[in-house]
Amino acid sequence: MTTSQALRDALADRLKASGDLDDPAWERAARDVPREVFVPDGFMRVLPGTHPTLYKPVTPACEGWLEGVYDDATLITQLDGHLRAVDVAAPTGGDPTSSSTLPSLVLRMWQQLGVRSGQRVLEIGTGTGYSTALGCHRLGDANVTSVEVDRGNAERAAAALKHLGYAPTLLVGDGLDATVIDGDYDALIATCAVRHVPYGWLDQVGDGGTVLVTLGGWMGAYGLVKLTVTGRGHATGRFLPGTTSFMMARPHSRPPRPPLVLLPGQATTAEWPPVQLDDWTGRWVAQLAAPSAERLGGGEVQVLSDVATGSLAYFGVDGEGRTQVTQRGPIPLWDRVEDALSEWDTAGAPHQSGFGMTITPEAQTVWIGDERGPSWRLPV
Incomplete structure (x- = not known):
């Protein structure tokens, strides 16, 4: 055995x-x-x-x-x-x-966080407690605080950690709400995805500290960003190589939507085929352009449904084999996506590691190349 x-x-x-x-x-x-x-x-x-x-x-x-x-x-x-x-x-x-989460990703993220012995880390999302135990093993119990929103998960994780002799500080509550946390940390690592970085996180991490978090959205696109806190409400950083995805934090999950009805409308020829959204970074760019849109389907058969406004975009093929897009509602979803895809393509269609992010008290912005490049605001 x-x-x-x-x-x-x-x-x-x-x-x-x-x-x-x-x-x-x-x-x-x-x-x-x-x-x-x-x-x-x-x-x-x-x-x-x-x-x-x-x-x-x-x-x-x-x-x-x-x-x-x-x-x-x-x-x-x-x-x-x-x-x-x-x-x-x-x-x-x-x-x-x-x-x-798969161990390779958990361990890779802990290494990417770059923490050293003696530094204090805040983990958002205790989950099963496995990642927390790895952190305790490397940094010591006194240097690890972990918060979990689900009380049942938190209790099971606490029992497992205690069984193995680990004693981090464990909190139960919404880790996106800074009021449940009170500390001064050198780094923050999140094991859930968020649509934007909660400003309270930046208050928990001292100037020069690190925030490692996966940004996600309702199209199912994700990007792992490593930020350095540069002042109250300020941070900047770049997205990391590879592909990283997590479940969305519950407060950032898509709200319920009404049944989808594809009413007829005027179709136009799409400049970009919807299969571009099957590409990891292509879907990321589309999500930046239409952050409230959900993506259904794949390949040539896709629907974008904006849960905030009710706007829709869906696709078909005309008699000459050209991709047609029908858009309804107050937001021309596919026009916005095509504009973003064109800007990305003009910039050389880089992987997400060619993107960066800037946070100020006024806005959270994702950009290509540097802050002078094409950019999009996150929904905050």
Whole structure:
């Protein structure tokens, strides 16, 4: 029987080989912290890509459970804000609302944060507590504070951390609300995505400190940005290489929308095909241009639905094979997206690592190249 330690070592070896784990102190944490303590049960997608998606409960009684815990994969731990695998016996539907993020991403982000021994870190989103335990192992309990909005998740994480002898400061509340936090930290790391950076976070991190957070939105586009706090309400930084995504923080999730009705309208030829939104950075650019729009579908069959104004854009193909777009409502969604895609293309169509961000008390702006380049304001 393969032991937990052997599986941990094998995972650490794989992450070293892939370049995701190159700091000896974080490598020791990866080898020492048992992930299964934090993920005693979870859900596995049944036939991924089908609709509606079904999830099969997975527990230690299932064959291959421990090996699955040490796959470099995100493990879903909660559906619909309350449902756990131990609550059901058969595959069930639902929306994932909590998970244990794949270890390579967790460890890569801790390394990208660049914290040193003795520095204090605020973690937004305790989740299962696995990331928190890694932080405690590397920095010491007294230097880690973690806040979790879901009381049930927080209690399970606290029990798992205590079981392993870790004692960070744990808070229950909305981590986006600075009033639940009171401290002076050297760095902040977020394990959820947000549509904009809460200004309260900048108050928690001293001048020169670091904020590492994933910006996301309702089109399902994400970008990991590393910011340096430069004063009260001020920060600046750049987006990092690779692809990073997290579940949206609950207060920043898309609000309920009415049933989608595609009424007929005047169609025009699209200058940019909708398949551009299948590209990682292309979808990111589109989301910057239309931040309240949700994206449904993919390829040539897509709909953009603006949940704030009711505006729509949807696509078809005319008799000559040209992509046609129909736009309805007060905002011409696809016109805005095409303008942004054209500016991105003119700038050389860089990956997100060619983008940066500036925060002032008046606005949060994402730009290409430098602050003089094409830019878009985030919804704050």
